[in-house]
Amino acid sequence: MSAAPFRASFPIRSLDDIRKLEAAPLAEALTVRSTYEIFRNSGAAFGDKTALTFLRTGDPADAPIRWSYAQLLAGIHQTANLLHRLGVGPDDAVAVLLPGCLDYHLALWGGEAAGIVQPLNPLLTDEKLVALMTAGRAKVLIAYGSDAESGMWSKAMRLRGQVPTLTTVLRVAPHDEAPGSAGDLPDGVADFGALRAAEPDDRLASGRDIAPGDIAAYFHTGGTTGAPKLARHSHGAQVFTAWASVNMTGQGPNDASINGYPLFHVAGVLPASLASLSAGVEVIIPTTALLRNKQVLANYWRLVEKYRPTSLSAVPTVLAALANVPLDGADISSINYCRTGAAVLAPELAARFERLFGLHVHESLGMTEMAGISTITPPGVVGPAGCVGFRLPYSQLRVVKLDADGNASDRDLPAGAQGMVLFKSPNLFSGFVDPADNAKAFTADGWLATGDLGWLDGDGRLNLSGRSKDLIIRSGHNIDPKVIEDALGAHPAVQLCAAVGAPDAYAGELPVVFATLIPGASASEAELLEFAAARVDEAPAKPRSVIVIESMPMTNVGKIYKPELRAMAARRVAEAMVGEACTELGLDAAARPLVEVDGDNALKVRIDAAAAGVQAEPLRQQLQQALGRLPFKTQVILQ
Template identity: 30%
Template sequence: MSIYDEKVWLAQYSPAQRQPRTIEYDNALAMFDATVERNPDGDIIRYFDGRITARELDELSDAFAAGITDAGFRPGERVVIYAQNIPQFVIAQLGTWKAGGTAVSANPMYRARELEEILRDSGATVLVALQSLYKDVAENVVGSTGVRTVITTSELDFQSANSGTLAGAERVDCPGTIDLVTMLERFRETPVPPVDVGPDTVAFLTYTSGTTGPPKGAMTTHRNVAFNAQTYRDWIGIDADDVILGVAPLFHITGLVGHIALSLLTGAPLVLMYRMDPEATVETIQQQRVTFTVGSITVFIALMNSENSSREALQSLTKICSGGAPIPPSTLAAFEEKFGHYIHNIYGLTETTSPSHCVPFGTRAPVDELTGATSVGVPVYDTVVRIVDDNGNDLPPGEIGELVTAGPQVVAGYWNKPEATAKSIPNGVLHTGDVGYMDADGWFYIIDRKKDQINASGYKVWPREVEDVLYEHDAVREAAVVGVPDSYRGETVKAFVSLRPGSSATPEELIAFTKERLATYKCPREVEIIAEIPKTATGKLLRRELRTVPEP
């Protein structure tokens, strides 16, 4: 046994965790079927005043599968889901699997060019979209893609309260599309043809920004989903008596696995709120007696700063994980002082189907004295993580290098991108691109990224995409985008711009220009206009110098 194997297992603490686990289900549909059989009348989705039981979700997803099959969908095809955190997201996802398809989650903040890219790359034949997103964005792009069927839905369905984040919401007429609720009613009694869904069937395409070029669709298999749903359940101790709060976006791998898949596996109700709002979230936690959630640290900062937050309101929320962005030790301490609960750090990537590391429950993450970084925990079950140098050689504890991860949660590869798969996931082993180290006790720390990718509140932003948009502005001569520290978001996007001779543009104008063309989280929050962008002799941007440019 190498020092890595020994330290990894020692850091697990529990003898049970040192043994390879028996994976109970080889696909995500099988784990949901078991939940329906075990507790058919228990709530599995709560949405404001709406309730959906496991049996009803089974019937609704059957109807979705029957409906898209009737419209021409065939096993192996893809369905893009373009929506906020609503019950229809779960219904469409399950229904896609039952029809033998792959669900593709699209960020509801995507604008036209971003959505079109996902539709084209995935080759989707069905689009499920919120009515407002269809009218504002999707209607203008679906005609140029391979989408044959468009299904629209309203956030006002499956509830009647019209409160919280739904206040002021209105239905939108979408001619030429299929209304989801109408389709479900029509096909509620229609049998679903059996399909072959196995462990290696692709359950999701979850898009992640690559090091160059367009986003890549990570092929998350049913085996990946079932394994990490069980990881969440066993590591944290989730069962049907828990209540899961869906604060992470469902389009994100954390929401897909740490919310949806975990609920489907355990039968614990998943509470959805359309969009995260701090005041409404505090009320929901108290009313629903929420016990578990996982989200970006910005969520928990927002809860601390909410006017209606109190120790009493969050009393039930005893199981908390946070990942996707660095967690300052001071934030952990402040949250625990206010609410009495410790936030357990968790780490993973889209390519690891959410967690590859987590702080064991009942323990506290150590803090690196030199960098002040909070440990992201230790590898989860059946997972071996190595720290390697640029030549792929193992480094001893304390030495900084790239994290390389092997385990049942590592995805099968990137959709239609064999070269990218061979580069980043050779032989099924993920080269994360994240830089860190393992200490002498087996704890892992992330201290930097190998590339220039920006991590803003857990959302990944690739600078070149933002730069390309800035170059579309007539006044922009050169542009360079970097991530800069932000006390709330971990990192935020900053752009440096030089202008064409004789042209003029204000920082505010350039920020507004990007907001018309990109999801909000990708847009610069600050633009600095400078005379020249620093470059190497060969013309390569020197982003490192820009990160240290003094304020004018």
């Protein structure tokens, strides 16, 4: 068994440096076989050094809770041994329903040492959580013993009787709960902390020898609309993500980072946690609510001044929020590396961040299907917004032309030409739990079809423009929404913006833009439309309208949620058509139908027959005919 933590061989600044690293066979360069081995090595190397720092509140004056590397390893041993005693084996799943907390790391890494960990998004409906746990055959659920965060405990109690394979729920006490205050727990529910404390903390009682091909985790993809899919990660894939991240970024035991990503998401678990902890970095957890905590955001720069993190990592929407938080004299000189991912960075936001804080934002690309990381822009490498850096060592990257259906073809494109991004890599996932989901994930010759659109520059760096599914298709013309977003995002009053296709009976889709404004700023929709249109050269791509909204819909990870924006755009179109039909029939506002658009682009118009009177049926027929021309499943219902 290897005994050394991960450390960078030398700084990576170019593709030639990556090739130099690849001179040795991967089997020689990386000998660690499992995530458990990572924590054995880190525990031995760093001992009493702080591994995890949990902030109880967003107030910099409050004392945090700290765990050393030795304490973390001991807790991982205890957790794995507890799960083993509860009957969890290498093929059994341990579901996790927790907020940001120290115990999450015990559930993650102890769960992987005993079986297969299955982190869950607490904002999913009960129905989807039950489906995920049933598909993963979860045997144990580790859940937060409070409803303070997303109603987790009540949700866990409801799930308990609906998952056939579930035998035990382990209750994690909130850090501020008084001992013994939880009271008696129901049958099949036990206290995680009390049971864990009774287990050996210096070894795996199972004696398990974990192989690189053993499945470590099930991560669900999407799930906000439609059925989420369970992606299988092997130990080897997760270990490679940690090793490659450390080599690409150079992080080590003198570094610290604030990890504000949710720990049910690959970004928070793998590049932000496992990679850091494999190299002796101190990982700071900013309260149970993470960066959704308004106090944490308001005090972010003061927290940086106190805890001296050397890197800042956040999704673009969080960076936009931080750009509104004044430094007020806070010393943030400890930060030497700022990075983002999950969504393409707007050029204006990148420029604003650098102007305000002196921090260049380095972009990376990560995805669930590649164990959290695919490309990295290393420290010292400066690229334009949208440049997500170099491929990982020992990985392969292609950009291919789209076929007529918008899918990947087998035709490679030269540098500078935009197409779909494909990967092969040691951290490629082991396929979905449901084999039927694999068909669209891979090309016929085994490349991962990412759905990302981009191009390679002369230095071999990948530059992203967006997602193939986000393309706006106007009369057969593919419009890249990033062109519109970059144009409007340059307006000084705009905080965030996102372009989507609004349905049109003739063109199929027309580009529209939703925008939020910087607090205190003002601009009319007409002014913003004129500003954006003047900066979009291609006539079909000029937006038809700009809609200012109070807040941008977000996923729980902090990405702009475009399906909701598309539904909002469709509703506006349908409501306009309904208004025209009502006007023609002389109906007043009280008689106008209710328009609904769901996440599957199904349009429903409900007519109150009593309010519409004798004109209800003519109105229904007129609307069915008019709305039927839109690219939607349309239903006009007479009630």
